[in-house]
Amino acid sequence: MANILVVDDELGIRDLLSEILNDEGHTVELAENAAQARLARSAAAFDLVLLDIWMPDTDGVTLLKEWASAGALTMPVIMMSGHATIDTAVEATRIGAHSFLEKPITLQKLLKAVELGLARRNPAKSAAVSAASAHAQAESPMAQQASSLHGDANAGPHAHQGFDLDRPLREARDGFEKAYFEFHLAKEGGSMTRVAEKTGLERTHLYRKLRQLGVDLGRGKRANG
Structure with missing residues (x-):
């Protein structure tokens, strides 16, 4: 199973995503803002990141740019937002985001996005594990x-x-x-x-x-x- 970082300033969303992903067998680390996400990323390698766009300190797109510029964007990143525009989603994809989830996030869309993100990182391993x-x-x-x-x-x-x-x-x-x-x-x-x-x-x-x-x-x- 995968090591996943969830970055979102809303406690309820962090808890919900953590519960679902843990139930699916993944290891989940939580960050409530970009500062915590930077520390987590510098301390560990993640197989996937779920990254909220709108956060109080640094927005997710800016953090995505930082990781890309520093060569730290070595894992698929799924952006999340309830208020993002199409332009924002396109920009995030251009920078290197794997996909975009619109809030409220349904269970089926979450699991499908995670499955596709992990498969992209190592498709051969994904097929073998299945x-x-x-x-x-x-x-x-x-x-x-x-x-x-x-x-x-x-x-x-x-x-x-x-x-x-x-x-x-x-x-x-x-x-x-x-x-x-x-x-x-x-x-x-x-x-x-x-x-x-x-x-x-x-x-x-x-x-x-x-x-x-x-x-x-x-x-x-x-x-x-």
Whole structure:
């Protein structure tokens, strides 16, 4: 997975992007302004940077120019803004930005932009990782457990044997829902994005639901790591 720097002066956006990217298995470092971003960039090499344009000390385009002039623009940079003009986006691209995300940033657009940015940095590695991940998912204990649960679900009238039905309805329902979500987490290799799509739940609601049920969110990833 990748080492990603998120630069944005809004705490809520930093926290949201960090949570999503961490869930996808990336390592995330946060900076709330250009000064912190400069320090982070000088101390570490990043695979990708998400950079806000409008910040209180130095705007993102100016910081992008600094990195380009200093030869420090060695990673894809995705610009972010809710108020930028087309001219600003074009200028950032000309300087060396990989792409531009308009706020509010949707989950699908964020993950797609990050995927494309990382693929651009090392396309061969990206393809190899995808193939290895698919193979690992098929061979992992979590995938085998998912297959077993899937078999139980198709076992007709005996499918309930894995649940203690001699309980209050709420407890029985929680037990079923926990097994249901663990099945999908195993099947999708721990990817919350794919689980949200499969189960038809909005991602934020899915997070709350899994935490409420006590589902181990890192279980699928550890099995596939």
